[in-house]
Amino acid sequence: MVAIILEENNHTRLVLTKMLSVLGYESVLSSSHIDEVCFYISQNLNRVKLILSASSVDDGPDFPLSRLVIQNRELDLTPMVYIQNESHFYSQARHPNPLSRIDDTLTKPFIVKDLKASIVRAHQRRAALRNTILILGNQLHRENAIEAMYDSQDSTHWKEVLSADTFESFKAAVLKGGFRVGSILIAPEFLSHQLVAWLRLFRRSPHGIETPIAFLSQDPGLAHEIRPHCDLFVSDPKTVALKMGMWRQLLLNLSRRLLHGWQLRDLLATAKDKIKSGDVGSAKKNLKQALALDSTRWEAHELEGILAEKSGKTEAAIESFKTELGLQPFAPLPYLKLIQLASVSDRDRFITSAAVYCPHHPQIQALIGQAKVSRP
Amino acid sequence: MTEAKIEFSQESDEAGSDEISKHILKYGHNFTSVVTLYTGFKYFKKYRSHNRLQELGGSKELVGVIAYVETPTAWVAAGDPICEENLAREMIVDFVKMARKISKICIFLPTSKKNAALARKMGFTVFEIGKNPWISLNTVSPTVKEQYLQKLHVARQLHAKGAIVERFDPLQITTRERLELDSIAAQWLRSKKTIPLAFLNQVKPWSLVRVKRYYRVLFHGQQIGFLAAIPIPVTNSWYLIDLIRSPQSPLGTTELLVIEAIDLLKKEGANEVTLGTSVLVPVTGQERELHKIGYRISNFMFDHFNFFYGFKSLYQYKDKFETTHWEPVYLISSSRFFGIRASYGIIRALFGKPVTTILATAFFKALAQFDLAAVLHRYLSHSIVTRTLPKRRSLFIVGAKSVSVLTFMNILFFLFAIDRTNRLRPIVKEFFGYSWEHFSGTGLEFQNLRTLLLSSFLHFDLTHLVFNLLLLVFLVGFLELIAGSVLVVTCYFFGVMLSNPMTSVAVAAFLHVVRLDPGAQFFQKIDVGCSLGVFSCLGAFCHFMKRSGLLIFLLLFGIVIYAALVSDLMALNHLVAVGIGLLVAMKQYPKAMKLD
Numbered sequence: 001m002v003a004i005i006l007e008e009n010n011h012t013r014l015v016l017t018k019m020l021s022v023l024g025y026e027s028v029l030s031s032s033h034i035d036e037v038c039f040y041i042s043q044n045l046n047r048v049k050l051i052l053s054a055s056s057v058d059d060g061p062d063f064p065l066s067r068l069v070i071q072n073r074e075l076d077l078t079p080m081v082y083i084q085n086e087s088h089f090y091s092q093a094r095h096p097n098p099l100s101r102i103d104d105t106l107t108k109p110f111i112v113k114d115l116k117a118s119i120v121r122a123h124q125r126r127a128a129l130r131n132t133i134l135i136l137g138n139q140l141h142r143e144n145a146i147e148a149m150y151d152s153q154d155s156t157h158w159k160e161v162l163s164a165d166t167f168e169s170f171k172a173a174v175l176k177g178g179f180r181v182g183s184i185l186i187a188p189e190f191l192s193h194q195l196v197a198w199l200r201l202f203r204r205s206p207h208g209i210e211t212p213i214a215f216l217s218q219d220p221g222l223a224h225e226i227r228p229h230c231d232l233f234v235s236d237p238k239t240v241a242l243k244m245g246m247w248r249q250l251l252l253n254l255s256r257r258l259l260h261g262w263q264l265r266d267l268l269a270t271a272k273d274k275i276k277s278g279d280v281g282s283a284k285k286n287l288k289q290a291l292a293l294d295s296t297r298w299e300a301h302e303l304e305g306i307l308a309e310k311s312g313k314t315e316a317a318i319e320s321f322k323t324e325l326g327l328q329p330f331a332p333l334p335y336l337k338l339i340q341l342a343s344v345s346d347r348d349r350f351i352t353s354a355a356v357y358c359p360h361h362p363q364i365q366a367l368i369g370q371a372k373v374s375r376p
Numbered sequence: 377m378t379e380a381k382i383e384f385s386q387e388s389d390e391a392g393s394d395e396i397s398k399h400i401l402k403y404g405h406n407f408t409s410v411v412t413l414y415t416g417f418k419y420f421k422k423y424r425s426h427n428r429l430q431e432l433g434g435s436k437e438l439v440g441v442i443a444y445v446e447t448p449t450a451w452v453a454a455g456d457p458i459c460e461e462n463l464a465r466e467m468i469v470d471f472v473k474m475a476r477k478i479s480k481i482c483i484f485l486p487t488s489k490k491n492a493a494l495a496r497k498m499g500f501t502v503f504e505i506g507k508n509p510w511i512s513l514n515t516v517s518p519t520v521k522e523q524y525l526q527k528l529h530v531a532r533q534l535h536a537k538g539a540i541v542e543r544f545d546p547l548q549i550t551t552r553e554r555l556e557l558d559s560i561a562a563q564w565l566r567s568k569k570t571i572p573l574a575f576l577n578q579v580k581p582w583s584l585v586r587v588k589r590y591y592r593v594l595f596h597g598q599q600i601g602f603l604a605a606i607p608i609p610v611t612n613s614w615y616l617i618d619l620i621r622s623p624q625s626p627l628g629t630t631e632l633l634v635i636e637a638i639d640l641l642k643k644e645g646a647n648e649v650t651l652g653t654s655v656l657v658p659v660t661g662q663e664r665e666l667h668k669i670g671y672r673i674s675n676f677m678f679d680h681f682n683f684f685y686g687f688k689s690l691y692q693y694k695d696k697f698e699t700t701h702w703e704p705v706y707l708i709s710s711s712r713f714f715g716i717r718a719s720y721g722i723i724r725a726l727f728g729k730p731v732t733t734i735l736a737t738a739f740f741k742a743l744a745q746f747d748l749a750a751v752l753h754r755y756l757s758h759s760i761v762t763r764t765l766p767k768r769r770s771l772f773i774v775g776a777k778s779v780s781v782l783t784f785m786n787i788l789f790f791l792f793a794i795d796r797t798n799r800l801r802p803i804v805k806e807f808f809g810y811s812w813e814h815f816s817g818t819g820l821e822f823q824n825l826r827t828l829l830l831s832s833f834l835h836f837d838l839t840h841l842v843f844n845l846l847l848l849v850f851l852v853g854f855l856e857l858i859a860g861s862v863l864v865v866t867c868y869f870f871g872v873m874l875s876n877p878m879t880s881v882a883v884a885a886f887l888h889v890v891r892l893d894p895g896a897q898f899f900q901k902i903d904v905g906c907s908l909g910v911f912s913c914l915g916a917f918c919h920f921m922k923r924s925g926l927l928i929f930l931l932l933f934g935i936v937i938y939a940a941l942v943s944d945l946m947a948l949n950h951l952v953a954v955g956i957g958l959l960v961a962m963k964q965y966p967k968a969m970k971l972d
Contacts, residue, residue: 007764008764009753009765011753011754011756012761012762012764014758015756015758015759015761019761031626032624033626035537035595035596035598036537036626039537054764083761085763085764108761108762108763108764108860109762109763109858109859109860109920109965110760110761110965111759111760111761111965111966112759113966115761
């Protein structure tokens, strides 16, 4: 993760660099020269995850920084935070920038907490512009999605639904939609080896990392191949009423996952670090915040289960792992934990489920083998 | 047969005539020879007249020149005599003779090893003053540029970013480009710590424009620095005399300029390149034994006087370019002992001004360059990103609005409230000054709140006002510039309104508990002045600094000592004010992470 700082004052650059390192940016490149900053950005197009631009530095008569950011599609997901001095004369104020793409503004003086809050806001605003859902499905899927989008307009940010019914048209739609494609839904009927191979590559791209993908089935047989590339798995209910409820919930979940993506990743990473270092209180606080933002984030439930287990709260741990399995039935860890923690009567049930959803996991295979031996 | 007759002339052309220019450009073998064609030099000339030429009505032939500067105590010659080798001794002798006639010492600065050896034989004082780095372009490999770029990563990075160096002719460039280069040179000169030098160290990039070669760095189409090289005619070598960059130029600008200039000069057939003398470089070997004390002093200056002139940093900078050899340069003095007259002569020649003017210029330059804000910036905490200070000082008033208003109000109130003896009128003091006795009887009424507020704008006398205003303008002003008006106004008014009542309550309660009677004096004591607001802001100011805990401790300790020295318990109200300011700042900008 690279962060770029354009700031005139050496001391401020140093402080900002330290703050960004604390916030988890592996590399922070800074300069007081717009040309140098443009050079840094063009050298790290796929790695730049944040641009901080200070008001005291002139963007020049041609606005080279804004132009660079707008022209490069790789930077579509990169938020730009504008740092301003309240009472001084600003170059930006003197030459209003028609190309300006500022996601959030931060006024000096500020502390690391304010900077983090500003980055979160900037990420959310950037993500909110990605308001198109792309469905690889049939006409019925498309209609359901549009209806659910209209129904949940107040609670989600989705504005458009694109659909494709062949793999080729799907690829073309991803290219056409570009940065605006905020989520992808895949119907099981359209699953193919080509699609799985494409998803594998897509998930490695900056766009793919930030795009939640949902598979419209929880059937282990169907989802087996696509399982590592999807974030959510939902089963299509039979009745119309239930169907609409499922679609609305799905759109809401995807919206939350996208809008709070950066913050959730940060909270979960911090919680993981805290669990490792034994700071249970802080980890709990982080997980609580993460679940308040998105209660369907199965990773948070998994960490909550691990934390509860470490604290000796077996019942709570079992509950968390069960919730996780409801959201992500293909994760092997909750099965292993449940088999370890649950009562003897339940253990067989979990082994059976694990054998269905994660049949190739070596530890689960070993457990299945043991169960067969112990049973006459 | 041609019979040569030597004649000397003490003609001293202010600017080199055509005859001198031609001579120097033909015989100049010192790296500074051509520099003597700058204005400000006089010339000691030696002629050879030929009988046949005279018969034909021909003129005398110039055979030697010594460029020098006349000071009240000495003639300071710029480098070696510019003549044929066999005439050097004769010229030095006659130059010294001529100077002695008018009671002047002769000094040669800087001079070559050969000339120094000659002068030693003649019984003059010779002192090694530095070393000259030479890069031999005949021995360096054809890929010298790549080698340098490999070694100097700052230059490599700048090169990779697209900076290019090209040779240019100042007579061919556009007016806009020329103005841009002039502005770079002016900015560079302003940014220098030392005052402008004269003699051979004059910065005159556009002098001798037809003789010099110029190179500039273009970074994204913009000129960010340039270099002027002056020839050393006899050896077909070049002296990189002016290396100028914009203060905003990126790292590696000068390094890239030097590397590219060396590469281009090599391609153009030059033999050697020098970057100029590194002064006071430690002397080693036998030479060191000749002037033990003198060299010890110069070594000490090289190590410890870098704040005055970058002796060491300049040497290290030049050493980066892997010089072929370092050639010592010397100072020759015709006097047996190097004393005050010789030193004064050198100083006058180097600076071109009387010592009093030099000192005054240096003082005002240092004053103009002193930036309190920049010094304070260095000690700011790394946990808070503060505002950037305005570029122009005039904008400080705009940035520190509240401090400007408060200063104005304090002065205004003082002018209205003083009597003829410049002291606060007793009636004003009685009516608007704060005292616990006055306050405790009536409680929180409008009248008391008014007293608390107005007492902060009154001062006992001019000293009281000046001291408070100095703190207000410099420290609170800086706080407002970096943290904003809201924090300053909040701290100031909380400090002014709460410190006195809180101190009175706390002290009275404490005295009651320890059963001490402070007497009526404590309760009747009147307090005025903006110091409580100022100290409250100081409390907040400490929060913005590194080691804020230590600063707060020192501040509180100072207040307690002061209260003890003046035996005044009311002085402890400043302690409360500091605490209030600190709490306000901590509330607004908590230092959650230790980044200092």
